Amino acid sequence: MNAVTVKNITKTYDKGKVLAVDNISFEVKEGELFGLIGPDGAGKTSIFRILTTLLLADKGEASVAGFDVIKDYQSIRNNVGYMPGKFSLYQDLTVAENLSFFATVFGTTIEANYDLIKDIYDQIKPFSNRRAGKLSGGMKQKLALCCALIHKPLVLLLDEPTTGVDVVSRKEFWEMLKTLKKQGITILVSTPYMDEANLCERIALLQKGKIMSVDTPENIIKAFPYTLYGAKSDQIYKLLNDLRLNGQVESCYAFGEFLHVTLKEKQENGKKILRVIAEQNGHSNIWIEEIKPGIEDSFILLSGEQG
Amino acid sequence: MDEEKVITCKSLSKKFGDFYAVNEITFDVNKGEIFGFLGANGAGKTTAMRMLCGLSFPSSGEATVAGFDVYKQQEFIKKNIGYMSQKFSLYENLSILENIEFFGGVYGLDRKEIKERSGLLIQTLGLEKEAKKMVGELPLGWKQKLAFSVAIFHRPKIVFLDEPTGGVDPVTRRQFWDMIYEAAATGITIFVTTHYMDEAEYCNRISIMVDGKVEALDSPSNLKSKFSVHSMDDVFYQLARGASRSAD
Known part of the structure; x- marks a missing residue:
């Protein structure tokens, strides 16, 4: 079964004047680490917002974890972990409070799925009483990932998690993704950094709302x-x-x-x-x-x- | 003196309480040089840049930019530098021509100069037909090029570029560097930050900040041989891995 299916999705803004996503189709297999690679304006965020049921597509169909983005939107919300491109946790809550808030919202507890986040959370644990707004960029990123994982989602959707982050934190972040993948979680991640494409199993190259190629990084390079x-x-x-x-x-x-x-x-x-x-x-x-x-x-x- | 220095920086520090955001950095930047200013998140790059742009007073040390003192002549510094960042570029609701005129005016050029130079600039950029279009309607690549042109419109001695190519597609990113090379060839000094390590290679010299200090300063090829690695990525990783602090 595919963890994510996108079929002929089109999205326009401003009464059809701006074409953000242009008849896009791709599939992410269960347990796969799949990358959407493209610059700003390629349509990456629109795709994430459609898959997380926060935005309606003009045309086309999509499903996540077997649930349709329109009919089963509530099931999708319960079963995906989403890290938006913009830091979206509560700045005035502490690290621990944020985590416990997200666990509660998803009807679970921190303890129930602690093994999933332990490796990541251990790194920010010394700051668990610090407000999220006062964290450094790298630590915010780790907390956001913990919050996206706390309900043990079937699919993890990460929108540009490494943008603006330095080389060292970027490397650490991709290591974390590899570890999560081993635990069976499907990951769809976007990035404007072309060098990160090689860390994905398969990638879609996006430009101006269109997919130029979908394949493994090796095959895309071979086709040059x-x-x-x-x-x-x-x-x-x-x-x-x-x-x-x-x-x-x-x-x-x-x-x-x-x-x-x-x-x-x-x-x-x-x-x-x-x-x-x-x-x-x-x-x-x-x-x-x-x-x-x-x-x-x-x-x-x-x-x-x-x- | 062998070469003309556009920036001189001697033991420059900035303290917030008892925290040294910038800790005694010392370096010079030569005229017409492309100087890459790299560092991990939180290393102190932004704080250092704000001091050099005349936006924040140092706690101690000395520095001059375009020949002006960072303590006493901040207003002169501001008039003699250009600045462009990824976040702030241009007014989207003004046309191309209006943006050029506006920034020309802000930098104190007179009407005649603005008229002459803006005509020339629009011609050079090949934007004659688009001159009256809103900047918001332009593709990102064009916005970046225009923003850079506007940043050097008053012919500053030095231009500060703060992550100018973040999120930009690979072709446009390279076209942007073509513009940087051209500007440097006319004698404008380029001071640039980036997270793309391939772009570090395009600089004549680069400095790498770690925990408030400049830990490395040399040409990319010298740095690579010094650290016995093949890419700037590895140089950066070796230096920044040891960082004890990280912030935005």
Whole structure:
């Protein structure tokens, strides 16, 4: 059975003027860690709000944990854990009070499902008497996750839990998700960070309300149709412009330390071609190698095709 | 003096009660440099930036920005810097042209200058047809580009960019960095914070703050060899993992 089913969902705002979600379909299998990957405005939050029954879609069908988002909205609310993108706990209640409040609302107690949150809650326990509003970003995130888990939901819906969070907290958070997955909870998580895509089992790449691709990160990368080259020289920004202006180059983007380059036609000696272009433009310390593409390369390519 | 310094910062500190949000940071930023200012949540980046922008008084230490003192010449600092953040960009209910005119006026340019420069800017951005459109109707990528252009419209010596590319799609993020490079090439100094570690690589030098102190300051390639790792992600992780505090 699928834990989440989304079928031809469309959502518009402002009397149809703004198309936020454009005929989207995907399925999340039971126990899967599934990622919605896309920038702001891709439609990620609208999808979460439709699945949590907080928003009605214009068209299409969706179900969560086997319950229909319209007919069985009450059952969905009892069976999902939701962490919205914006911190939504009670700022004036303490850590312990927030947790106990959410447990009570869901008709359970902290003790009943303590084993599920123990690892996470232990990290914020020393601050259990601190008001939630006074917590740091990383601790707020952990408390929000505890509150979303306290009723032992079948499906966990996490809307951009790592946005604006530093590298260290992001790593910790994904470790927690892996642990939760092992306990059988289905997780649907969204993120604008392309590097986090590799931590999901399957992902949907979203842009402007449309799904560009749904697959495992490995398969999406495998489907990248070009040979990709990494390039750098002493003047990397000049190299970027020089390569872009060359007729043989299909695309050239900055990727951290290197440029990622593709050629228009498949070439046996692509490395040499690029080196010649760089040399002709007076570059020194030229480094060019064939490299493996990543999710971000695929995303850029697909979003170009989408127009 | 070898290079012109746009920021000088010597043992700069900010204390809230007995808590050192910023603890004796020392660094210089050169003219035309792209300087990445990184740190974990709560490391003190925002507090340091507020002092450098003339928005908050230091508790001790010295600093100058664009040649002006952070204690005595805050108003001059404000006139000579540009600022852009992810959260505050532009007025959505004003047109592109109105936003440019408004910010030009705020920064004290006269009407003639504003008219000349805004015409030129709209032409450079290729927004001739959209000039009268509300900013709210523009795609996010365009908003970001416009916000950056507005932040350097008064030709400041230095522009502070606070997470300018958060949540922006991969292509637009790169186009934004193209603009940063172009601005730096004209001599504007760029002071930028980001959570994207690949963007740290685009900086000439970066500093990494941990618990109120600058724990590392060098070019990305030197930092990587110093820490014997292959990515800035790993440099950052090694440094920030030891942090004892975290906050927003």
